[in-house]
Amino acid sequence: MNDAILHEIIENGLVIFSLIPKSKRPKSKGWSQFTIDESICELEKGMFNGAGVSLLCGKQNGICAIDIDNDKYLNTLPRSPVVKRGNKGETRFFKYNGQPTKHYVDVDFLSDGSHTVMPP
Numbered sequence: 001m002n003d004a005i006l007h008e009i010i011e012n013g014l015v016i017f018s019l020i021p022k023s024k025r026p027k028s029k030g031w032s033q034f035t036i037d038e039s040i041c042e043l044e045k046g047m048f049n050g051a052g053v054s055l056l057c058g059k060q061n062g063i064c065a066i067d068i069d070n071d072k073y074l075n076t077l078p079r080s081p082v083v084k085r086g087n088k089g090e091t092r093f094f095k096y097n098g099q100p101t102k103h104y105v106d107v108d109f110l111s112d113g114s115h116t117v118m119p120p
Contacts, residue, residue, distance in 0.1 A: 001048065001053050001118070001120055003043065003048075006043055006048055006053070007043070010036060010039050010040060010043065013036065013061075014039075014055060014056075014061050014063075015034050015035060015036055015038070015039050015055075015056040015060045015061050016039050016053050016054065016055055016056065016118070017031045017034055017038070017039060017042055017053075017054055017056065017115075018042050018047040018048045018051040018052070018053065018054075019051050019052035019053065019054055019117065020051070021050055021051050021052070022052075023052070024052070024054070024117055026054065026115070027042075027047055027051065028042065028047075031054075031056070031115070032056070032058075032112075032113045032114075032115075033060075034056055034060065035060065052117055052118075053117070053118045054115040054116065054117050054118060055115060055116050055117075055118050056115050057096075057101075057110040057111055057112070057114045057115055057116060058096060058101075058110075058111045058112035058113065058114065059096060059098075059112055061096070062095060062096045063093055063094070063095070063096055064093075064094050064095070064096050064097065064099065064109065064110060064111040065091050065092060065093045065094065065109075065110040065116055066078065066080075066091070066092045066094070066107065066108070066109055066110070067089070067091045067107065067108040067109075067110055067116065068089040068090055068091070068092070068106070068107055069088055069089045069106045069107065069108075070088070070089055070106035070107075071088070071089055073089075073106060073107055074089070074090070077092070077107070078092065078094070079092065080092035080093055080094055084116070084118075084119060089106075091110075091116050096111065098111075099111055100112065101113055101114045
């Protein structure tokens, strides 16, 4: 993802952070408490170069998501106008409502303390 897109994401008030290359693991400790300032700092330090980007879920961004890893559940869960399609299943985004993160077989509800990898 190029710097112009990263700047635009941050300017729109979304907290993002860099991942260890070829991984879904954050580079920085304390990522779950990141603010816009930390996102800007990572961008200025060039930490996104060659790394994946993840979007913080929960209160900081006002976003929660349903991550569906098995297509058989696609028609049984709430629809969203904002969807990220992956190799298997999809992630549907919603306005944060305070509900906690929960993990089930093939479906995760992502909220405070979780994140989702953004497409390139």
